Amino acid sequence: MEISVTVNGVTHTNDVEPRMLLVQYIRETVGLTGTNVGCDTSSCGACSLHLNGEAVKSCTVLAVQADGADITTIEGMAAADGTLHPMQQAFMENHGLQCGYCTPGMVMAATSLLKENPSPTEREVRLGLEGNLCRCTGYHNIVQSVLAAAAK
Amino acid sequence: MIPAKFDYVRAGSAEEAISLIGEHGDEAKFLAGGHSLLPLMKLRLAQPTVLVDIGRLTDLSYIRDAGDHVAIGAMTRHMDVETSEMLAAELPLLAHAAGHVGDPQVRHRGTIGGSIAHADPASDLPATTLALGATYIAQGPNGTREIAAADFYQGFLTSALEADEILTEIRVPKMAGAGWSFQKFNRRAQDWAIVGVAAWYRDGASGVGLVNMGSVPVLATSVSAALAGGASAADAAEQAVAEAEPQGDLNASVEYRTHLAKVLVKRALIEAGAA
Numbered sequence: 134m135e136i137s138v139t140v141n142g143v144t145h146t147n148d149v150e151p152r153m154l155l156v157q158y159i160r161e162t163v164g165l166t167g168t169n170v171g172c173d174t175s176s177c178g179a180c181s182l183h184l185n186g187e188a189v190k191s192c193t194v195l196a197v198q199a200d201g202a203d204i205t206t207i208e209g210m211a212a213a214d215g216t217l218h219p220m221q222q223a224f225m226e227n228h229g230l231q232c233g234y235c236t237p238g239m240v241m242a243a244t245s246l247l248k249e250n251p252s253p254t255e256r257e258v259r260l261g262l263e264g265n266l267c268r269c270t271g272y273h274n275i276v277q278s279v280l281a282a283a284a285k
Numbered sequence: 286m287i288p289a290k291f292d293y294v295r296a297g298s299a300e301e302a303i304s305l306i307g308e309h310g311d312e313a314k315f316l317a318g319g320h321s322l323l324p325l326m327k328l329r330l331a332q333p334t335v336l337v338d339i340g341r342l343t344d345l346s347y348i349r350d351a352g353d354h355v356a357i358g359a360m361t362r363h364m365d366v367e368t369s370e371m372l373a374a375e376l377p378l379l380a381h382a383a384g385h386v387g388d389p390q391v392r393h394r395g396t397i398g399g400s401i402a403h404a405d406p407a408s409d410l411p412a413t414t415l416a417l418g419a420t421y422i423a424q425g426p427n428g429t430r431e432i433a434a435a436d437f438y439q440g441f442l443t444s445a446l447e448a449d450e451i452l453t454e455i456r457v458p459k460m461a462g463a464g465w466s467f468q469k470f471n472r473r474a475q476d477w478a479i480v481g482v483a484a485w486y487r488d489g490a491s492g493v494g495l496v497n498m499g500s501v502p503v504l505a506t507s508v509s510a511a512l513a514g515g516a517s518a519a520d521a522a523e524q525a526v527a528e529a530e531p532q533g534d535l536n537a538s539v540e541y542r543t544h545l546a547k548v549l550v551k552r553a554l555i556e557a558g559a560a
Contacts, residue, residue, distance in 0.1 A: 134293060150290075151290075151291055151292065151293035151336070152287055152288045152289070152290060152291060153287070154287065157287070173286050173327070174286075174324055174327070175320065175324060175387075175390075175391065176475065178388070178390060181390055184393075187364075187393040188389060188390045188393065189390050189393050189394050190390045190391070190394075193319060193320055193323050193324060193391075193394070194319065194323075194394065195293075195316075195319065195323070197293050197295075197338070198316075198319065198338065198340055242389065242390065245389065245390075245393075246389065249389075260474070261389060263388045263389070263474035263475050264387065264388025264389055264390045264391065264475050265388075
């Protein structure tokens with residue numbers, strides 16, 4: 134089935150199998166590998182991206198379901214001149230990553246959270262990131278990063 | 286994991302969805318948000334040969350004040366139920382429970398109708414709408430019919446919906462100021478409940494729904510009968526498993542689930558205002 138999807142401002146039109154997952158489409162067809170596959174069972178959040186402005190787990194969305202959608206991945210967060218998104222900057226400044234595997238998903242979930250709740254409490258940040266797992270268990274600095282980004 | 290092969294068709298209306306599912310027979314399934322169905326398909330626990338995508342039926346996404354009840358379109362997402370100001374006022378138990386489904390990413394995609402039609406006893410909204418005395422509206426080739434939540438859940442992942450029927454609306458009686466509580470016991474924030482309790486209480490009247498306490502969501506009618514007969518919250522909670530048939534799994538034995546249900550029902554009743 135032919136789908137047309139806008140990814141980070143660029144429209145892609147491709148013929149895809151109905152069973153192709155959105156994360157597979159983004160990584161293998163569009164060629165953007167910043168979105169990671171972790172658990173592949175919608176638990177870990179590593180594959181989080183923005184579908185029409187909201188964070189979703191792209192391992193549990195079919196590419197055909199995203200037909201016509203506007204998608205933003207981690208590659209689309211920094212400005213064209215390379216200036217980091219405030220959330221990326223906050224993760225860097227607050228050591229919000231260790232191995233980095235969960236980081237793209239964390240950044241996408243955190244920016245979606247701040248869109249819905251621009252001034253969250255620490256507890257609200259923790260609850261808002263319940264769908265993202267960090268195997269390094271670096272949650273403390275991740276939460277600090279999100280709070281720092283919210284304060285900017 | 287990639288699901289097994291299937292054909293994909295997209296419905297533009299409820300009528301078209303019903304006609305498409307009728308055309309493709311028993312091996313076809315409706316796809317709403319996909320957050321229950323797609324994981325099952327990836328694990329080969331479900332292998333429909335055709336998916337009828339109803340995800341674009343935005344006219345089934347609404348929350349309307351209908352006098353003595355609130356009418357919620359089946360395609361309304363969990364996030365919209367969770368954040369609805371009208372539901373916060375009229376059905377705070379339902380809005381609160383919707384905020385405990387999965388995690389924010391799941392709630393951006395999953396729908397109340399999909400969750401109910403999936404009929405998973407471990408899901409939060411089937412037991413919550415059961416406790417609240419909801420009525421579900423099903424549309425089929427011959428029109429619509431009402432199904433009481435108490436008659437809807439017939440077995441594990443099995444509902445009273447016919448293969449060619451689509452769930453279109455959930456009607457939930459307003460709580461009219463009743464006290465309420467939602468208890469969800471799990472080990473990780475985003476997990477299904479090991480045991481969950483949705484309860485409301487007002488002047489001796491009550492509704493208590495149990496999550497993950499059998500092959501179907503359970504209405505704990507013995508608890509409500511005990512409360513109506515003047516029993517204390519603690520004594521009524523002793524009846525928590527009278528209608529349940531808990532099963533053991535990796536998370537909990539039958540004995541542990543039974544214990545949890547009594548403890549959580551007691552907490553829920555006290556929080557909801559029963560003495």
